Amino acid sequence: MQTLRILTAALLLSCLVFGSSSAQVKRFSIGPYIETGAPTGDFHDTHEVGWGAGLNADIKLIAGLGVTGSVGYMHFNGKTYMQTDPVNGTSSYSYPNVSAIPIRVGVKYHFFPLLYAKVEGGVANFTNNKYRDGAAGIFAPGIGIRILMIDAEVKYELWSRNGSSGFWGLKAGINF
Template sequence: MKKILFTITGMLLVLCFTSSATQAQLKRFSIGPFIEAGFPVGSMADNYKTGYGAGVGADIKLIAGLGVTGSVSYMRFPGQTVTDDGGNTYKVDALSAVPVRLGLKYKFIPLLYVKVEGGVANLTGDYDGGAAIFSPGLGLRVLGFDFQAKYEAWFKDGTNGFWGLKAGWNF
């Protein structure tokens, strides 16, 4: 898994440096850090508290408002203390993951866009394996600031879903 993360990070950095050097005036490529918060819904809300994360995202503009987007981040949802039907109380382990997402982005007007992403959330810590991701969202980009509201679903042994808010800066 570390090999995959290093490869993806390396590819994003190479794209950043080559694109900014060769197409600086076209501004067809941007990369930057972001932070995000996830507010669990459904069965995920029964076991986990609000999650937080940080990562790096990139955009490549294609044609007529259409673009490709990708990101690598780290998310952590602290576990809650839960009481089962028998009255026993126990603590749910935190859910940590490294989501890798790719998607399409379409700008309706210069500041507003919609976006849909898919990918894999590589579970770490007490959980093992990966979960498939589906994440539609709506965003606002003002100068270099990027704000997004989204719904994200992780599919593994059922669905873990959350509403998310994301804020970042693009170079």
Template sequence: MKQTRLLVALLLCIFFIGKQDANAQLKRFSIGPYVEAAFPTGNFSDTHNTGFGVGLGADIKLVAGLTAVGSVGYMRFGGKDVSNGTGGSISMPAAQAIPIRLGLRYNLISILYVKVEGGTAQFVGDYNSGTGGLIAPGVGIRLLGLDVEAKYEAWFKNDTHSFFGLKASYNF
């Protein structure tokens, strides 16, 4: 929880520092909301349905083509009914997490980029509570403020919870 508060405070500081440069001809900082859909893979797809998430992302341009990125959000995967091996079934609880990601984005050409993020996933609710690590490589297109990304993300806590995701955001 301290990590979440620290990240939120850091993003707010970055926002206010970036706000001072907003009138500059070259915008070096942006922030905005995102939504994402996630499609579980591997063992995670056996126990959970498609997931959905929302959050807030920010980025700071470092040098030509390289940008520092970060986000904090909320993801939820509905649970499935799973066979218990004796003819009955068990209803899996929903997997809910607060992912906190930090990483780098590199523009291959003006609108096409590759990105890698790492961080933590704070599991909440009845499923797998606690904190795990995460890695999330992706590729995307950013045109003006609209950003669309395809990614693979894996959370590591007692088992690997991996998924392919589509993420859409708008940055101000």
């Protein structure tokens, strides 16, 4: 939880410092996003498609290179399986929901004015169940397109903690 507070404070501080000094040349942008994630591998066997939302910030550096950061919320519903046993009858098992607050930072490179690739890392702080208490490391490469204020990205995000859980994601946002 302390890590979440520190990273959130750092993101807000960078928004204030870089936003006020370079807003006129559009070197800084911030805005909300929504995203969806389709689980892969074992995570697909136990969880449904997830959804999330958050706040993203971008700072342009030099020659198409920039840094990015985001804080959000992501939720995956657990699947329920019915099992029929001739001796014990029918029983069901439900996997617990997974909710997390992902905090990501990374680098972004614009190949063309509209097309970019980015790599992010960070932590996903789990919020809702005792099976996944704590945090997982995040690795998330992606490719996207930004037209005026609209940003859309396709990515693969991997959460690693005592094994790994991955998902293909689609993220869309507005940058001011």
